[in-house]
Amino acid sequence: MGCGVSRLDANGMAIPARLRPIFLQRLEEIKLRRQNRHLNAGSTPSKKELLLHAMDDDDNASHHQHSPRASKSVPSTPKKGDKMSKTEIYGKENGIVANIINNNNNKDDDVVAKESNSIGKGKNDPKESAIEGAKANMKDEDDDGNERMIGHEDDDAFPGSPSFRVYFKDINGEDDHIDDNGKRDAFKDAVSSDDGISPMVVIRREEDMLGIVRQRVACKANPVSSLEQGIRLIASRAFSSSAKEMTVRDALNSALDEEMSADPKVFIMGEEVGEYQGAYKITKGLLDKYGPERVVDTPITEAGFTGIGVGAAYYGLRPVIEFMTFNFSMQAIDHIINSAAKSNYMSAGQISVPIVFRGPNGAAAGVGAQHSQCYAAWYGACPGLKVLAPYSSEDARGLLKAAIRDPDPVVFLENELLYGESFPVSAEALDSSFSLPIGKAKIEREGRDVTITAFSKMVGYALQAAEILAKEGISAEVINLRSIRPLDRSTINASVRKTNRLVTLEEGFPQHGVGAEICASVVEESFEYLDAPVERIAGADVPMPYAANLERLAVPQVLISSCPYINYFVF
């Protein structure tokens, strides 16, 4: 995410008193966890570490004296002489944090004591399970095999890599409960140094903080598939009572199969859709079943075969054009927009184009800048197109069927990393006449405090974050957009009118993104209902890097712990 610097508001208070202790505690947890991590990994503290330590109180002033260069040769160790806070964090016993630094200057010691006691001790603590899970994962072997699916591996595999998005409030010395000057300078040094701190340090606006303070947690699920899956499993149990599970891949395959058998005019065209059984095996088995006239392998000529598909649609057939990824659709974008989307309008209804353009969209794992762009915003801007982005298997089945049956050009944005994911499907969804309405979003999870809109893979992330927020007592409503164009503005607005806060989440570039449109729509229609500015979370405003740690930085992530200065961050 980007960096922004802002000021305290007139009240000078960053955090409501009742939440301050939790905040402070979280900061400690994080710092110590990082220290611990470095101990485990044997590396020297990154600039981040210093940054964190810069926020320590002056008891630990020694940290300030570490210059970046000096620190590189000295592994950081928590000093035994550090004052221990009243808060014994269970994490300490579990090895997550090695030490606890007391940064607690506030007036509400009683509250602190109460809160920390209740927080730290109980093993039943809901937060603990998340942390436990994280801890368990940290001790896990690195994931094998599912690299592609995860994409954002366990940080411990890469020592020294920053694993948190740490948001610091800008302290300008006016805040009465934060002793700041030294920290601020150190912070500024850190940020302005060439050591490349990052896009991860973000300073949130005061108003944001106040506004969203209740939501502040964002937990880093140091997660890797098991936790993710665990959470998903928990979340997914809310979906349906059917035990049948289906991967997105199978869902798409079955949808294509059924639509092709129902209507002889439907045919599939694309690279490797036939003999290769599909580059991602989505069209597996279809060549054998329907023959080469209906499952057409093309040469690597996107502009050519997209034009041929659109021409066939002009004549009345119903092509399904597969792009190996939507990045390649840029070769053919003229046909998608000028030949397909606009034809019905330009011909005043004479030439309709019942075509579907489908393929994986957005970032995969380690595929680099030219293969990782999300095109939802680009295609979503064009009148005449319909743009769909399924998340679960039910979405995939229902929306693809609706798209194939639709008489207008549909851009169907799948996600490579979701192909292998299993989701429960209801019996209704398995029926061959099943389809989902286009232009209707789905509320994946009801909530009261904040609305999170997402599409495609990010819905999973939103659900994870909602789980974690729930443990903090923040009830998040997660909307799975399903349809980027037409955008279900009424559902989004109704939700925002209920919760009064909005966070938009997407994987693509932030500028002119889907989140920008949703924000504009909500501001236009539900401005009075907003209690805080709309928070927009998107991919980093950079071409996708290859290095795993940078790639992780370039897409939204789910974080675990909050800290006093992490106002939030949700993602």
Place this chain on the structure above:
Amino acid sequence: MAQLTHRTSSLLKPLSFATRHLSSTTPITIETSLPFTGHNIEPPSRSVETTPQELLKFFRDMALMRRMEIASDSLYKAKLIRGFCHLYDGQEAVAVGMEAAITRKDCIITAYRDHCLFLGRGGKLVEAFAELMGRKEGCSKGKGGSMHFYKKEGGFYGGHGIVGAQVPLGCGLAFAQKYSKDENVTFAMYGDGAANQGQLFEALNMAALWDLPAILVCENNHYGMGTAEWRAAKSPAYYKRGDYVPGLKVDGMDAFAVKQACKFAKEHALKNGPIILEMDTYRYHGHSMSDPGSTYRTRDEISGVRQERDPVERIRKLVLAHDLATEKELKDTEKELRKEVDDAIAKAKESPLPDPSELFTNIYVKGYGVESYGADRKELRAVLP
């Protein structure tokens, strides 16, 4: 051999064509102006079978097209036509010859120089003029404009503004025809400027791979906007550019040559897959109405072509040579056509501009009740069907 079946001119009466002694279906054989040149294919013969009826129809159709384009020129200068206006005068033989060789079930798709092809496919003059002027009665209800004439029931698929895009679309139409087992062909027309487009070769490759009944027709008027063909293409022999795809070079100013070539191409495409036809033709106007047409070619060249190769003149001479009509009759026909065109223009001028609600129609076939907004979101909005 331009030999007539026997007839004495004294039997001719200067009356309407219908009373000609020569039955209108008596076959006439006409030699094309030039022999065909083939690439990887045996060219068809130079002798074309035709009938007086067809000959006169050619004259009438081409004269009508010519008249329409000239009238459009005046309308554009009178600012009744806005934006782009690409005129086809000089190239009428291609449209008319092609129509004669095919049926309405065969598809034609072309780029933006589409007025006359639209007419050939059964479009009405009023529809054409109204569309040019952006009126409700236009063939695209005024929402398309000069470059977006369509007549689906006539097999005319437009009308495309992006140079070269129509060729893959045409191959797609051919794909669909083959898929539906229709025994019809598609003529995908493009100019010498578009002949260098990559997507053309992509589509041609696939058409050849899959034996699609696609006929690629290059209307080579020797200038791609302002760039002469020798400046744009290393190899201006466009009929040869298909390499493995056979090609035929045709005199595009001779309607009968065009007819013969298209007939030949249709038979070929139905059996063997794609073929390229290069029509050697010429446009008198510039690229569009904003192009005077003289910065990249001399007026002598234009008038030279007009004198020697004009397609309408050619048919006129043939008609006169075969004594199918007198000079006067032909002139009368032209006057009639002029009047027809003027009436159509008057009628089109009366047609109102589209209703503002038309801003939001036809965006989708099925709109799902979604709202669509105009520039001022509060003022202008509509619910799509």
